[in-house]
Amino acid sequence: AIPKIPLRALIFDSKYDPYLGVIAHFRIIDGELQPGEKIYLMATKTEAEAKEIGYFTPERSIQKDLKTGEIGYLATGIKKPGKVRVGDTITKISNLEPLPGYQEPKPMVFASVYPENPDDYELLKEALAKLKLNDASLAFEPKLKDYNPSTASSHSSLRSERAPSLGRGYQCGFLGSLHVEIVLERLRREFGLNLVVSIPSVVFKIINQKNQEIFIYSPSDWLPTSEIKEILEPWVKLEIITPTV
Missing domain, CATH: 2.40.30.10 (Translation factors)
Incomplete structure (x- = not known):
């Protein structure tokens, strides 16, 4: 046989x-x-x-x-x-060679998301997890501080966050500003969540005086000027093709 x-x-x-x-x-x-x-x-x-x-x-x-x-x-x-x-x-068994799968998209834009009602924190957590099922580009993991955009996967870009005036929320990673709008609209329509959202921003990389790389996700994380040696931000190299006039 x-x-x-x-x-x-x-x-x-x-x-x-x-x-x-x-x-x-x-x-x-x-x-x-x-x-x-x-x-x-x-x-x-x-x-x-x-x-x-x-x-x-x-x-x-x-x-x-x-x-x-x-x-x-x-x-x-x-x-x-x-x-x-x-x-x-x-x-059916664990000792096989996995399939190649897909290259995971890396988030480039970050925003803090808070529920208007503090009691909706767990609902927000559950909603983000369910959106992640069919939106692989939505970032989702507890520790953002350890996230390195050049090496991390899309699973390592969401952390639990607390603001004194807003309570508990999440800092999320997205592909761009349009992606932010789509995800927020889905959270409102599909899960009935009322949200408070920070202004989306990119990740800055700071080289300090000790030549250490530090990734900055929000203005509150910014270092004192005396500790900064160099500031870097993401750039995109692209080619635009237009029709001949």
Whole structure:
């Protein structure tokens, strides 16, 4: 008998369902998958079960199995959105070589986001996690102070923040000003959140007198002038092509 090829599937999108948990949209590269089988998400090292699988027709159509080359959905039952990432590899065993996945976008613009009602802090946290499921460019991780734009992934650019007058909030990373507007509008429409948002700004890199690199995300973090040796900010080199007049 010909041995079965182990399952490897690539997640390209996902959404959250209150009953089925995170629903991953994926393509099977190798092997096959049936409902009830145990699965393993390689990037987050998370074990789960295939609660339901199927195609889009365009509504969800439940199937008994999915095979190599097919595109479909997988209800994981996972209730924590951060456990399922776009570009992750789904397998049944943990010792396979993961698929290449996608190059993660790096945030370039940062803004502090606070709920108008302090009691909505946990709702804001949950809403950001759910938006991250189908918006891989939204930055999301607790420690922003350690974020280095030249090396960090998109998962390392959101931290919990506290302002004396505004209470607890989050400092988020975005691709640009338009992305900021889209995310804030989704938070308001889809989750009913009223928000207070700081003016978006880029990250400045300061070289201090000891030749140490320090990344500045808000004016409150700025160093005294006597400690600054050099100030650097992001620049983009681009080529603009226009039609001949």
